Structure formats: structure tokens, C-alpha cells
Amino acid sequence: GQHSSVTHIFCYCFAAWSVAGCGASRLSDLGALKQASPTTKKMWSHQRKWRKFKSPLEFPLEAKYRPILESTFPIDPMSRFNLKRGSPQEEFPYLRGNHTLMGEILTLHLYTRQFNRATESGVIFDDIIRPGLEDPGKPTEPGQVKSVGCLAGDAQSYILFCDFFDRIIEAYHDYKMTSTQESDFNSGNLKGGEDFDAAYAVSCEIRAARCVEDFCFPMHCSRGERRALLSLAQKALTKLSEEFPGKLYSMEQLSQDGDGKGLSMMSPSPAMCKIGVARDWPSARAVWVSENGQLVILVNFEDHLKLECTRTDANLQLAFDCICANLLRLEKLYKNLRHTFVWKEHLGWVVSSPAEVGTALKASVTVRLQHLPGHKRLENVLDRLRLHMIPTDKPGLYIVTNTPTIGFTEVGVVQLVVDGVKLLISMEKRLENHGGIDDLVPTHKLSGYTDTQLHV
Structure with missing residues (x-):
């Protein structure tokens, strides 16, 4: 012995x-x-x-x-799975006819590097690219942008699969991942957001998303996580209603005919169904509506929280004031509940879609344009302004919104839209009088935190 x-x-x-x-x-x-x-x-x-x-x-x-x-040693999450998969060559997706950025960027070499990785919550690379395979997109029209074709299953996805996500973010936002993201919620720094020409600017909207730390994102979260997120939202929004009156409606309680106040049970979009965001619908989904009807907060839709401020006029300043004030209130309320919103130094506010990381903010103005949409230089002008234009169901009405959400502060993103829309209106007026617009074409609006003046 x-x-x-x-x-x-x-x-x-x-x-x-x-x-x-x-x-x-x-x-x-x-x-x-x-x-x-x-x-x-x-x-x-x-x-x-x-x-x-x-x-x-x-x-x-x-x-x-x-x-x-x-x-105490970290366990490789992939060791917990027994996936019946072939080699990366055998599992590489069919991308011919795919019109997303994912379809452009993904190669066999890049796919192989991500193949045997998994986040701690079990997100694998095939989960990341599934949205672009379920919805391969269509060829884009002038002034439009390609969809990214991918989503993150949790915050760790952006770190573990950074080889892929960094390329997507750089291509979509025209931004190099070499600097830290800054934030500015001082809406008073916005210039000119309240004086659009009402004959052209019809309405406006600002949307901002947030995800909560230590929870999977909607594409990957479980029923229990979704219910826990709803419980947190109920506590926070009850407190918010004391400062900014409003009411929370559960999607399970709303009937198909509505509740008599203009609300009805919202059906998930086909895109939400394809990517798995609408699983167990409408369980643990809710919508909070302010008393004046201008602010809506969606719970457990595409992200954990999404704030939408819509105005029937084009006063983007007031819409931005509302979003900034209530985002700061919610951030404080969630911290008091010992939960924070996901923030990474190089990514800013982290949400499900790489098309929205950074500020996670989209500002848009609905504009009446008759002549400019058919102009040969429109695509180049929008690209320089860092904007894209979405046609509506009504002829001559277009939604103009920002393309990048990273590389600018919140004020900087909204300023892009303010300056850009005013320039587009100036061009429309020039074309109405049979004039040219070559002298109005701006310089390229660069990412960064310094103001680049437009030649208006």
C-alpha cells in the first residue's frame, strides 16, 4: 500500500x-x-x-x-451538446440568391471558425444566421438598405462570434470597430428639430430598444425568462406611471376586438414568426401606453423593451425629449430592481439586431416628396446623408430614417435625420421649380462625434 x-x-x-x-x-x-x-x-x-x-x-x-x-474551471458549452451534425463543409448553408449582408459576408472559412462555438446559454452560430436563411431578402431599390440577416441570441454572442458580427456591423453602419461608443441624452443639444416645413414634413417617430443584462434575447429566451422579464417590466412601469401617467396592457388579456380604447391584440409579423421571436405568442407580452397616447413601450417583442414615440406633427424635438426622459427614468428604475441594461464599451447599447447596436435608436420623419424619388442622384445623396428612404402605402409619402446607429451619440443620430430631411425638402423645392440640385449635394457624413456640416 x-x-x-x-x-x-x-x-x-x-x-x-x-x-x-x-x-x-x-x-x-x-x-x-x-x-x-x-x-x-x-x-x-x-x-x-x-x-x-x-x-x-x-x-x-x-x-x-x-x-x-x-x-471552478469554465466548461466548454459545446461539450454539453450532442449535436448530430456533419463537418463544416457538409453543414455550410446554401446562400445563392440570398440578398442579406450575412449572405454576402459569410464564407466557408468564416463559418468553420465559428462552427464549434457556443455561448454559455447555448447559442450556436447556426442560430445566429437562421434569420437570414429563413428570410433571404429581396434585391434592394435605390435609397434602401439590405437587411443584416442575423440576430444575437444573447449579449455574449457579440463577443464569442465577434469575427462575424464585427464584419456585419462595419458593413451596415460604415463604421470601424476601433473606438468606444459614446452616449448623450441631453436632448437640448439637438438643433432645428422643431421647425420642419409642415407642407412637406407630415409626422415623425423615434424608437429606442433596450435589453436587460443576464437574460437571453427574445430569439433564444425561455418561457421562464420571458415571464421574469415581464415581471420586472410590470414593477418598473408601475413606478414610471407615477411620473408619466400610463397603463400596462397584457397581450393575453386583450381580446381580438380590442378593449374599447383603440387597443387590440397585436399579431406577430411573419418575420417575427420565422426567426422564433414570436414563440408562445402572446404569452408574457405586454404593451404600456401613455395617457396622451404618444409613448408606447413594447415588452418582449423584438427586444426586451422598445420605446416608440409617435407624433402626428413633425416636431422631432418633442419626440426626442420624450424618449430621452423616459429612457433615463427606466434605466434608474431597473437599476433599483438590481438589473441593468446591456452596455458594452465598444458596442454601446447591445440589442438583438446588429443593425441597431450603439444607440439602439431610430428616428424617422414621414415626408411628402413628388419629384426627388425619381431623381438619378437620390441614391448617392441618401448614402452621403447616411439615411435611407422607405415608401409608404400612400403615393408620394416616404419615411426617411437614419441608417447608422453606432458611431454617433443619440443626439448625433437624430441630428443626422434633422439635417438630412431639411436638405431633401430643399432639393424637392428646387425640383418643383425645374431647377438643379447638384450644388446641394452634401459631403459624406462620417461616423464620429464631431459635427460635419452639410452644404444646404
């Missing part, structure tokens, strides 16, 4: 020490070894043999604490 081995070791060491004490201190020397007695030679040979085949030592404390130490 262990005690017998220790006893033998002790005897060998004691014998060697005794021989050295009797004058055989040079047993390593060949001459001294020859002069040694047969018993000493036998012991020496046995000792050399033991040294050659010495077994590793085991310490009682090591055996006791090894399981505890090993439990």
Missing part, C-alpha cells in the same frame, strides 16, 4: 546516508562502487531502479480539493 512504499523509500534513503557516513561518499565514482560490499551494490542497484520507475506523488489535500478546484 501507500504506507509500505513510503517505508521502503525511507529505508533506501537511510541506507545511502549510512554508507556515506562510513566513508563511501563517492559511490557514484566507479572505483568506490567496486570497493563497496555486495550488499551495498545490491541496495544501490535497487535504488537506481526505483528512481527510474518512480510513481507520481499523491497528497491527501490534493485528492480532497481536486473536485472543488476542477469545478
